[in-house]
Amino acid sequence: MTVEVNRARALDDVAHGFLGRRGGVSTGITAGLDLGRRGQVEIGPDLAENRRRAIAAVLPGAELVTLYQVHSADCATLSVPWDDRERPRADAMVTDRPGFALGILTADCAPVLLADRNAGIIGAAHAGWKGAIGGVADATVAAMEKLGADRDRIFAAIGPCIARASYEVDEAFQHRFEADDPANERFFASARDGHAQFDLEGYVAHRLATAGVRTIEMMGLDTYTDADRFYSFRRATHRGEPDYGRQISIIGI
Incomplete structure (x- = not known):
């Protein structure tokens, strides 16, 4: 099976792709194109082959760069490649250097890829709640602006993530968002007593728009419901499975 690459129209002339689980060599409960490391320092043969296939599907010959993702709001700027064993603890990265493929791992959180074509500056972010x-x-x-990008020229796309219909949260979760901004109420829909359905994709798009990004594409791909195409932490948890995979989203120059 070939690697499935989901591409956004907003980034149609930029090397990028939101990959799923199809086309990899991992076996067992995380069969497919699993790029998850779950704390591993060394890269095993299956992970190495999946990385190779992912790069070849999006930007052949590029050097894949990833982060030690910690659910933060921190963004790293890539000027020279960092040691894979000493990846920055951050959840976003930007660069203006060609030859690099910025890779973000997700399993329900929202992957965001961004580009200012004119300035030759790209970014990638992991946006959990x-x-x-x-x-x-x-x-x-x-961070892109600091490198020379113009917010008015940045195009962004939000890839596969858990959809509102699949993302039930409790009242405390909703109150946290409404305390930050009462208008955030619109990202929640009614559910069973004491719970609501949260629109992560819509909220991330809102934050991008508030930051000055004018063109934002929401791809509307639900990781939770489409088990054949995507990994999902919440689905694996609900099924009582002992492990879960993670897909990668890549952008490069």
């Missing part, structure tokens, strides 16, 4: 409300989208746009 903690990073989203903390401002990871805002930080990524600011």
